[in-house]
Amino acid sequence: GQNIDQPTEMTATEGAIVQINCTYQTSGFNGLFWYQQHAGEAPTFLSYNVLDGLEEKGRFSSFLSRSKGYSYLLLKELQMKDSASYLCAVMDSNYQLIWGAGTKLIIKP
Amino acid sequence: DGGITQSPKYLFRKEGQNVTLSCEQNLNHDAMYWYRQDPGQGLRLIYYSQIVNDFQKGDIAEGYSVSREKKESFPLTVTSAQKNPTAFYLCASTRTPEGTGELFFGEGSRLTVL
Numbered sequence: 001g002q003n004i005d006q007p008t009e010m011t012a013t014e015g016a017i018v019q020i021n022c023t024y025q026t027s028g029f030n031g032l033f034w035y036q037q038h039a040g041e042a043p044t045f046l047s048y049n050v051l052d053g054l055e056e057k058g059r060f061s062s063f064l065s066r067s068k069g070y071s072y073l074l075l076k077e078l079q080m081k082d083s084a085s086y087l088c089a090v091m092d093s094n095y096q097l098i099w100g101a102g103t104k105l106i107i108k109p
Numbered sequence: 110d111g112g113i114t115q116s117p118k119y120l121f122r123k124e125g126q127n128v129t130l131s132c133e134q135n136l137n138h139d140a141m142y143w144y145r146q147d148p149g150q151g152l153r154l155i156y157y158s159q160i161v162n163d164f165q166k167g168d169i170a171e172g173y174s175v176s177r178e179k180k181e182s183f184p185l186t187v188t189s190a191q192k193n194p195t196a197f198y199l200c201a202s203t204r205t206p207e208g209t210g211e212l213f214f215g216e217g218s219r220l221t222v223l
Contacts (some may be wrong), residue, residue, distance in 0.1 A: 001196070004151065033211065042199055042214035043152075095208050099151030 002026045004100035011106045012078055013100050020073045020086050020103045028093020034062055034073045035087040037102065043087055046073070075105075083107045113138045115200050115215035122187075122194070122222050130185045130218045132200035139206040141183040145169060146197040146217075147222070155198075158183055159206040187220060195222045 003025045012018040024032070031050040035043035049055055049064035049071060061074040073086055088100040113134045122128045134141065143155040154167030158177040172191025177183055187194045197219050201212040 008149075030209070035212075040217075040219075042217050043212070044214070045211040048211065089152075097152075097154070097208075097212075099153075101151045102150055107141070 001096050002092065002098045004088055004090060004098055006086075006100040006103045007102045008101070009106065012075075013079060014078055014107055014109050016078050017074065018078060018105065020088075020105065022071045022073070022088035022100060024069050024088070024090045024098070024100075026092045026098055029066060030056060030091040030093065030095055031096070032062075032064055032071050033089045033091070034071075035089065037085045037087060039084070045075070046086075075089050078107050080107050083105075085091070111179060112214055113200055113202060113215035115198075115218050118216065120218060120220045124222055125154075125189045127186055127188050127222065130187070130198055130200075132183045132185065133181055134183075134200075134202050134213075134215075135181060136202060136204075136213060137180070138204055139180070139203035140203045140208050141177070142185070142201045142208075142212070143167075143173070143175065143185045144199040144201065146199060152199065155185065157208070159208070162201060171208070194220055195207055196220060 006022045024107045034046040037043040047062040059076045064071045085102040085104045087102045089097045116131045138161045142157045144152040153169050155173050156175040158164035174186045199217050200215040
């Protein structure tokens, strides 16, 4: 079966750095997405990785290792507004998205 | 500004009633999707449409129906056959018919069955 695993909840301190991991087992691979979702709102796109390596976009970076079936989202200089759920999704060989359950990130002052 | 509009934002339904959730987009996107989100679970695909007058079942289509008569519109009907319809429903679209690329989401509709 196809599976995406990410931690259920993480806590970090304002101004710090946090890394949210995502491991996957899918039928084929056509890219990995990260989305941010604030409580009660719709997800918004953060990043897309299809090749191995690190993609940096401001305070947010996303890393992919296809051989390990592993990605992480790195958030630097955490702000209170970063409190949200972070969703990992993998596009399989049929171009269908497989979603993880999301990681709820709690930022403390 | 272009985007996806879902309505209503909140909806209450009595058991045995059908309800229709509206989804309209002015992004000129070909592909549109309906997802269901439940606490502690990943998004689950209900139906998707890659082109007008055509749509495909997703992983959890039972108890739901859709239509795609116009490119801009993709309404979802939650029928009385859906056993557990209380959930957060998200409509989304992608630029390409194949569904590659990022998803653009509407604000969501929260359905509660009384």
